[in-house]
Amino acid sequence: MTKASFPASVLAVALALTACVSINASVIERPAVDGVVLLNEANPALAALPRIEATATVHGQTHVFNGPALIDVAALAANIQQPVRGSDLGIVVVVIARDGYVAAFGVGELDAATSGRTILLADQVDGRPLPDSDGPWRVVVAGDTRGARMVRMVERIEVIQP
Numbered sequence: 065m066t067k068a069s070f071p072a073s074v075l076a077v078a079l080a081l082t083a084c085v086s087i088n089a090s091v092i093e094r095p096a097v098d099g100v101v102l103l104n105e106a107n108p109a110l111a112a113l114p115r116i117e118a119t120a121t122v123h124g125q126t127h128v129f130n131g132p133a134l135i136d137v138a139a140l141a142a143n144i145q146q147p148v149r150g151s152d153l154g155i156v157v158v159v160i161a162r163d164g165y166v167a168a169f170g171v172g173e174l175d176a177a178t179s180g181r182t183i184l185l186a187d188q189v190d191g192r193p194l195p196d197s198d199g200p201w202r203v204v205v206a207g208d209t210r211g212a213r214m215v216r217m218v219e220r221i222e223v224i225q226p
Contacts, residue, residue, distance in 0.1 A: 109140050118182040118206040122214065129186035129204040134159075134221075135174035137185050142223040147177040154226035159203050162217040167203065169213070182206040185218065 113132035120129060138144060138157045145152055148171050155171040173179045186204045187194060194202055194216075201218040208214065 110137065113137065113140075116182065116184055118184050118186070118204050120204050120206050120208070120214065122211055127189050128191075129184065129202070130188040130191075131184045131186035131201070131204075133174070133176070134169070134183045134185050134203060135171065135176075137221055138171070138174065138223050141221065142225060144171055144223075146175055148172050148175040151226060156224045158222040158224065159215045159218055160220040160222065161215050162219045165215055165217075167213045167215050185221075 110132070113136045115130055116133055117128055117130050119126060121127075134157065135144065135146065135148075138155075139146075142155065144155060148155075153170070153172045157169045157171060157174060159167050159169070169183065173181065174183050176182060183203065183205050186202045187200055189195075189198070189202075194200060198216040203213065203215045203218060205213045
C-alpha cells in the first residue's frame with residue numbers, strides 16, 4: 065500500500081462505519097410500535113383464543129401452565145401468518161409487565177412449527193388462576209433453563225414490524 069492510498073482507504077472505512085452507526089442509531093431511537101394488546105379479562109378476542117398447556121420449572125418446582133399461545137395473542141395486534149416465514153420473521157413481540165420488566169421475542173421463536181417450542185401467555189397454573197404475585201398473566205417459555213423470560217404480571221404486549 066502506498067502512502068497516498070492509505071488515507072483514502074482509512075477515510076472510506078470511517079465513512080462506512082459512520083453510515084452503519086447512523087442507521088443503527090435511528091432504528092434504536094425510534095422503534096415503531098405497530099400494534100398493542102392490552103391485557104384485561106374483558107377482552108373478548110383474548111378470551112376466544114385457543115388454549116394450550118406447557119410444563120415449566122419455576123424456582124425449582126415444576127408446574128403445568130395454561131393459556132393462549134403468545135403468537136396468537138400477538139396476532140390480535142398485527143397480521144402474523146402461521147407458519148411464520150418471509151418478512152414476518154423480522155417481527156418482534158415485546159412483553160411488558162406491570163412493574164416495568166420487559167422481554168422481547170422474535171416471532172419465529174414464538175411459532176411452534178418453526179421453533180419446536182411452546183411459549184404461552186398463561187392465566188392458570190396447576191388448574192388454578194395465577195396468584196396475584198404472578199398474574200393475572202405470565203409468559204411461560206417451556207424449555208428455558210432460566211426463568212428470565214417468564215415475565216409475570218404482564219399487562220401489555222407490543223408488536224413491532226420491520
